[in-house]
Amino acid sequence: SYELTQPLSVSVALGQTARITCGGHNIGSKNVHWYQQKPGQAPVVVLYRDTNRPSGIPERFSGSNSGNTATLTISRAQAGDEADYYCQVWDSYVVIFGGGTKLTVL
Amino acid sequence: EVLLVQSGAEVKKPGEALKISCKGSGYSFTTYWTHWVRQMPGKGLEWMGSIFPSDSDTRYSPAFQGHVTISADKSISTAYVQWSSLKASDTAMYYCARKLGVHDSFDMWGQGTMVTVTS
Numbered sequence: 001s002y003e004l005t006q007p008l009s010v011s012v013a014l015g016q017t018a019r020i021t022c023g024g025h026n027i028g029s030k031n032v033h034w035y036q037q038k039p040g041q042a043p044v045v046v047l048y049r050d051t052n053r054p055s056g057i058p059e060r061f062s063g064s065n066s067g068n069t070a071t072l073t074i075s076r077a078q079a080g081d082e083a084d085y086y087c088q089v090w091d092s093y094v095v096i097f098g099g100g101t102k103l104t105v106l
Numbered sequence: 107e108v109l110l111v112q113s114g115a116e117v118k119k120p121g122e123a124l125k126i127s128c129k130g131s132g133y134s135f136t137t138y139w140t141h142w143v144r145q146m147p148g149k150g151l152e153w154m155g156s157i158f159p160s161d162s163d164t165r166y167s168p169a170f171q172g173h174v175t176i177s178a179d180k181s182i183s184t185a186y187v188q189w190s191s192l193k194a195s196d197t198a199m200y201y202c203a204r205k206l207g208v209h210d211s212f213d214m215w216g217q218g219t220m221v222t223v224t225s
Contacts, residue, residue, distance in 0.1 A: 095167075
């Protein structure tokens with residue numbers, strides 16, 4: 001079955017750029033979606049289909065997807081960006097989530 | 107306003123049955139797939155399955171097939187997930203979420219239903 005691999009944690013200094021990766025076999029051929037989940041809250045989509053931001057999501061959130069790695073980039077990181085982030089794809093009639101990455105803003 | 111509103115928290119004993127719900131409003135409920143996602147305490151998101159309320163077409167994750175039943179009543183824009191015999195390992199937060207098609211994201215989530223199974 002298809003698997004998505006994310007780092008358990010990423011740390012970033014306030015105002016700097018955070019990059020969260022999502023690895024999967026030939027993931028560049030798939031549509032990748034990214035979700036942010038803050039403690040005690042439901043997930044919220046921050047990027048869909050690799051690079052698209054829903055309304056209300058800051059331009060600081062961007063994405064790329066090529067080869068075996070998709071990346072969520074958060075520029076000018078703020079304290080409010082501290083959360084768990086999950087990538088997600090669809091493969092063979094199954095929805096697959098990455099294991100999640102805890103972003104810490106220092 | 108698009109909303110998915112889930113039923114309240116449940117505390118059950120092992121072996122008991124349970125059915126939790128997710129009511130959609132503010133959109134055409136039969137146009138979107140409604141999915142269920144489990145999140146065990148301190149863990150990540152796990153897809154359980156989905157239903158297309160228009161025709162009740164249902165899909166399950168292999169990990170959940172046979173352990174839960176997903177259903178919907180389109181007349182009241184509500185989806186359900188049910189267990190016939192709960193286990194302690196079913197203790198988790200359960201989210202419903204809507205998705206237009208296979209290549210689309212979950213663009214709206216319910217607030218979650220916490221299910222606690224304890225003797």
